[in-house]
Amino acid sequence: MNKMSLENIFFDAIKILFLLSCPLLFSILFVGLIISIFQAATQINEQTLSFVPKIIIVFIILFFFGSWMIDLLVNYIHDLFKNIIYIIY
Numbered sequence: 001m002n003k004m005s006l007e008n009i010f011f012d013a014i015k016i017l018f019l020l021s022c023p024l025l026f027s028i029l030f031v032g033l034i035i036s037i038f039q040a041a042t043q044i045n046e047q048t049l050s051f052v053p054k055i056i057i058v059f060i061i062l063f064f065f066g067s068w069m070i071d072l073l074v075n076y077i078h079d080l081f082k083n084i085i086y087i088i089y
Contacts, residue, residue, distance in 0.1 A: 005086075005087050009080070009087070012076065013076075016072060016073065016076045019072060020069050020072065020073065023061050023065045023069075024058060024061055024062075027057050027058075027061050028054050028057060028058065031053050031054055031057045032050065032054060035049060035050045035053055035054075036050070
């Protein structure tokens with residue numbers, strides 16, 4: 001295993017991690033921002049008001065992007081296992 005193949009594996013893993021986490025993180029960030037603006041405007045400081053919409057948006061995002069996320073992860077793992085013989089030697 002040379003340094004270049006190890007760097008490529010690490011770079012691809014970070015890229016896959018970024019692609020898998022972006023839809024969830026950005027949607028939660030957006031919903032949290034909207035909820036915090038609403039709480040600041042109305043001075044309602046209820047914890048469930050900020051927690052429940054985030055949970056709902058996570059389920060919605062996973063419903064729409066879940067198959068794409070699983071497909072991306074399975075393709076990465078398949079390519080990693082397929083090329084493992086070339087990585088070792």
